[in-house]
Amino acid sequence: MSFIRNILKNSRSQEDGNFFLELQRILGFKPKKKNLYLKAFTHRSMNIRDKKGNPINYERLEFVGDAMLGSVIASFLYSKVPHGDEGYLTKMRSKVVSRQHLNELGKELNLIDLVISRIPKESFGSNIHGNLFEALVGAIYLDRGYKTCEKFIYKKVINPHVDIEKLEGKVISYKSLLIEWCQKEKKTFNYEIYEDTGNDALKHFSVKLSIDDKVVSKGRATSKKKAEEKASKRAFFAFQGQMTKRS
Template sequence: MSFIRNILNSRSQEDGNFFIQLKDILGFKPKSTAIYMTAFTHRSMNIKDDKGNPINYERLEFVGDAILGSVIAAYLFQKVPHGDEGYLTKMRSKVVSREHLNKLGEELGLINFVESKIPTSNFGNNIHGNLFEALVGAIYLDRGYRFCEKFVYKRVINPHVDIEALEGKVISYKGLLIEWCQKEKNTFNYEVYEDTGKDELKHFSVKLSINEKVVAKARATSKKKAEEKASKRAFFAFQKQITNHG
């Protein structure tokens, strides 16, 4: 860890408030700021340790994802004793959805700590959630599971987890629509079609057909987003049928 500290030490000298700001976010005093610096280091910095291994937040993101999932799973297990495995899995997915993690990372302003050779304005929205997961991973390596648990309760569970609200939250309209179609034996098809428009960024246009009839269209900056957008529109068009058979 001393090697990483030496490599990243220039940042702590340039930003003397890093430790203070970090402590405010964590709610406790970190033992080693080096691991947290790694949690905010983008791969574009191309920093490596003495064995040639890359130093950036991606591996911490992997650890944080696992720890965050385990804390949420344990909470739901205790909080909802009647919930079966399928229910608990869906509820955990809603809490740790990419959309929710992005909001958490954005609320904490984690992007302000990022060290990168790429302007932060060029990052997609997922950078916020990635940094949040990396931060959880850094907490685990620095202070252990119990401190991670306290942090997740403080920043995620206590202010944001409402069981009743989560039960009604849809995390994937596409998944919900496909599930309904399969139950009702309806055929469905997502088709990408040409629609360049006047946008500077490339957009994907999608037609959603159910039983060979186009029921929704949508445009977005990725095929996945366009499909989800079209699915959401179709969901509200068929909401009564879907809800009655949910």
């Protein structure tokens, strides 16, 4: 159990005596296997390993949590939308468990306040929030089983956030939507990506999006993917009238 004591020494929340009190408030029940929850909030930067040399951090729990979220949401949608075919249900599930939505859920619960890490919180990217949420779900499943995990997902995800009508109109990827439209309309498109030489502390990327050899929008962000999505979103709203008319 020495690795657990190590984690506790490096946990600001635990030093304040608040880690498990705050965790219990979020969960709505008292954890049984506390080690799982400590692992769910341990960042890989702690570089802690068990006696067999296996790393102790939340990444493997993310995998379990992702599977549990997918399973519970799929079951809910199957029952809630009896007219939905496989493609529709898959698309709707993707919207519920999108990275953006999971990040919002993690932020809502202030999970980053419980992270045990050697990296300052302000240095984390936005995905840390969703990663922690998935890891927490994974820990709940391994601690209490499917039913308790399902109940937690209904309480924190489905009941407050899943509105079928709103989900149907929600866009999770403007880039995918734009590419689909371009292909349907036989338009050429190109994302020109280049590193931004600005004075920001973090490296940025800029994107020029061209449709039929004409630059229609630009985007700038800390990753190529985010920059492309920004440019795509701007282009979507510029062409929204045409896209809606054709759909």
